[in-house]
Amino acid sequence: MVIVALLRYYVTKIMYAPDNQVLQPANMSFRALKKTIFEKLADFTKEDPGEINVLQLLESVKSDVKDNNALARSTRIRKGCEYLPEDAVKVRKSYFCKENDGYFNKKVGGVNPMAMMNPDMMSNMMKQNVQGMFNIFLFSVVGSFFSGFIIAQVPFPLGQKFKGLLQQGLNLQALDPSYVSSMSWCFLLIFGLQGVLNLILGDSDGMDDMSQMMPNPSQMMGQGGMDQKNYQALFKSEKENYEILSYKFRLEDAEDAFLAKYQKKIQ
Amino acid sequence: MDKDIKNHQQHLKNLIERSKKSFAYYLIEEAFYAALDIKQLDWANAFLRIITSKFTQSVKSMRMLGMLYEALQDHEKAKEIYQELILLNPNDTQSVKRLVALERDRNHLSDAITLLNKYLENNQQDMEAWLELTDMYLAKQNYAKASFCYEEVLSLQPNNFIVNLRYAEMLYSQGGADNLDSLYLARKYYSHALTMQDDKSNMLSRALWGLLQTCKQLDILMKNKEEKNTEIILTCQQKLKEIYSKSNNKIEINSMKLMN
Numbered sequence: 001m002v003i004v005a006l007l008r009y010y011v012t013k014i015m016y017a018p019d020n021q022v023l024q025p026a027n028m029s030f031r032a033l034k035k036t037i038f039e040k041l042a043d044f045t046k047e048d049p050g051e052i053n054v055l056q057l058l059e060s061v062k063s064d065v066k067d068n069n070a071l072a073r074s075t076r077i078r079k080g081c082e083y084l085p086e087d088a089v090k091v092r093k094s095y096f097c098k099e100n101d102g103y104f105n106k107k108v109g110g111v112n113p114m115a116m117m118n119p120d121m122m123s124n125m126m127k128q129n130v131q132g133m134f135n136i137f138l139f140s141v142v143g144s145f146f147s148g149f150i151i152a153q154v155p156f157p158l159g160q161k162f163k164g165l166l167q168q169g170l171n172l173q174a175l176d177p178s179y180v181s182s183m184s185w186c187f188l189l190i191f192g193l194q195g196v197l198n199l200i201l202g203d204s205d206g207m208d209d210m211s212q213m214m215p216n217p218s219q220m221m222g223q224g225g226m227d228q229k230n231y232q233a234l235f236k237s238e239k240e241n242y243e244i245l246s247y248k249f250r251l252e253d254a255e256d257a258f259l260a261k262y263q264k265k266i267q
Numbered sequence: 268m269d270k271d272i273k274n275h276q277q278h279l280k281n282l283i284e285r286s287k288k289s290f291a292y293y294l295i296e297e298a299f300y301a302a303l304d305i306k307q308l309d310w311a312n313a314f315l316r317i318i319t320s321k322f323t324q325s326v327k328s329m330r331m332l333g334m335l336y337e338a339l340q341d342h343e344k345a346k347e348i349y350q351e352l353i354l355l356n357p358n359d360t361q362s363v364k365r366l367v368a369l370e371r372d373r374n375h376l377s378d379a380i381t382l383l384n385k386y387l388e389n390n391q392q393d394m395e396a397w398l399e400l401t402d403m404y405l406a407k408q409n410y411a412k413a414s415f416c417y418e419e420v421l422s423l424q425p426n427n428f429i430v431n432l433r434y435a436e437m438l439y440s441q442g443g444a445d446n447l448d449s450l451y452l453a454r455k456y457y458s459h460a461l462t463m464q465d466d467k468s469n470m471l472s473r474a475l476w477g478l479l480q481t482c483k484q485l486d487i488l489m490k491n492k493e494e495k496n497t498e499i500i501l502t503c504q505q506k507l508k509e510i511y512s513k514s515n516n517k518i519e520i521n522s523m524k525l526m527n
Contacts, residue, residue, distance in 0.1 A: 052350040052354050054353055054385075055382065057354060057357045058353075058363070058385045058388075059385075060357050061358055065358060066389050069389065069390050070391050073392050073419075076392070080421070080423065080425050081422070082425075083421060083425030084418055084421060084422055085418075085452050088418045091415070250425075251455040252455075254454075254455040254456070254462065255454060255499060256495075257459075257462045258457075258458035258461050258462050258499070258502075259495075259498060259499065259502060261466065262461070262502050262506055263502050
């Protein structure tokens with residue numbers, strides 16, 4: 001069982017290996033690499049891009065990266081606002097919430113229906129399916145080879161309710177529930193050995209059996225739109241947060257605190 | 268020198284073969300940056316070649332090539348490389364940052380500021396970038412904008428002594444006869460910074476001098492005297508005298524203008 005789990009772990013790990021962006025090949029045009037040590041590596045088929053306007057390029061950054069950062073910043077400002085001067089908070093509030101042209105009032109594109117077609121998303125879904133297949137495969141093998149076997153007996157009496165848990169694959173009404181069938185044993189081991197495996201492998205990245213076997217419903221429904229957050233709603237709630245923000249400057253009495261701390265020591 | 272590099276390269280290759288993991292490449296990368304720092308460009312070249320032999324034409328090795336050209340003072344070439352990397356992937360934050368540093372190095376401060384502003388529009392959470400922008404505005408003596416950027420850092424670390432101190436200094440620099448508010452705020456932030464420190468700490472004197480200076484300025488500019496202000500001045504002076512009397516190098520601070 002441990003070996004099977006280890007195998008599973010490595011398969012998962014290989015499948016989910018993050019593709020490191022900085023190690024992706026970069027197709028550089030010949031012009032940029034001319035007279036460098038990489039001259040031969042240049043992509044000769046690529047056209048000379050000519051004058052590159054970086055400012056314009058930065059405009060084209062994906063908006064969800066942008067929106068995520070803006071949201072995070074707004075939360076940070078709201079959290080730390082007590083330590084900022086009032087004007088500073090007001091300026092930022094108006095940047096985010098101003099009528100018409102505030103950041104949170106701009107139009108956000110809806111969820112892209114083509115997201116499912118995105119090859120990234122496709123391969124992700126495929127990987128998830130393979131994961132599920134592995135479990136099913138494991139159970140069917142165990143089921144067909146060991147069906148009908150009783151493998152263990154728990155050393156204490158159990159109620160009838162435990163029959164479903166401990167005697168899967170056995171249809172014997174009269175059997176005492178303290179006997180454990182092979183199928184159930186397999187089940188129990190998959191969950192029970194997780195802690196041991198964590199100790200062996202040192203990390204628990206690929207081992208989230210629980211979440212694999214019992215995918216929560218929201219994940220099942222929105223796998224396509226999973227990382228597509230609804231920014232419109234998030235923006236709206238963030239704006240409301242600003243409305244109810246009660247600003248109180250923490251440093252109002254800072255001088256008194258300073259005097260209290262340093263003055264009495266001298267006298 | 269050439270022979271040295273060959274030997275070293277051989278040595279490194281042996282090292283790589285011995286350590287099966289990619290950990291050694293990480294070391295070579297570090298060595299590459301170190302070589303750039305001390306301007307040993309032959310070495311840097313050798314290191315870069317080792318890395319490219321494994322990761323041919325990766326984004327990172329291209330960026331490292333750009334850094335090599337930066338070190339060679341060939342700014343145009345480096346700029347071309349970075350620009351093309353950004354063209355390939357506008358989300359490449361590291362390359363944008365390198366480009367900003369490059370522009371700053373060439374003394375094109377305004378270009379660097381425009382670029383970094385654009386970058387910050389997309390990455391509003393990047394503290395490093397906010398700090399850099401603060402630094403550049405300070406270099407241009409644009410204290411209002413510098414303090415705006417520094418507020419971002421302050422909101423993240425409101426209980427950091429140094430951050431509070433620097434923010435107070437920026438506020439003080441903005442203050443004047445027509446901007447008394449900012450002097451008041453500076454006084455608050457200086458006091459706040461000082462309250463956070465233990466009073467035996469050896470970092471106090473900079474903040475104390477700043478606070479003293481601010482209060483003196485307020486004293487001159489205010490129409491009706493405030494009692495609290497004079498109290499702060501006295502406390503600062505006493506504390507400073509105490510600190511300086513303990514120090515080994517005897518500096519006569521009693522005769523200084525601020526002390527009277």
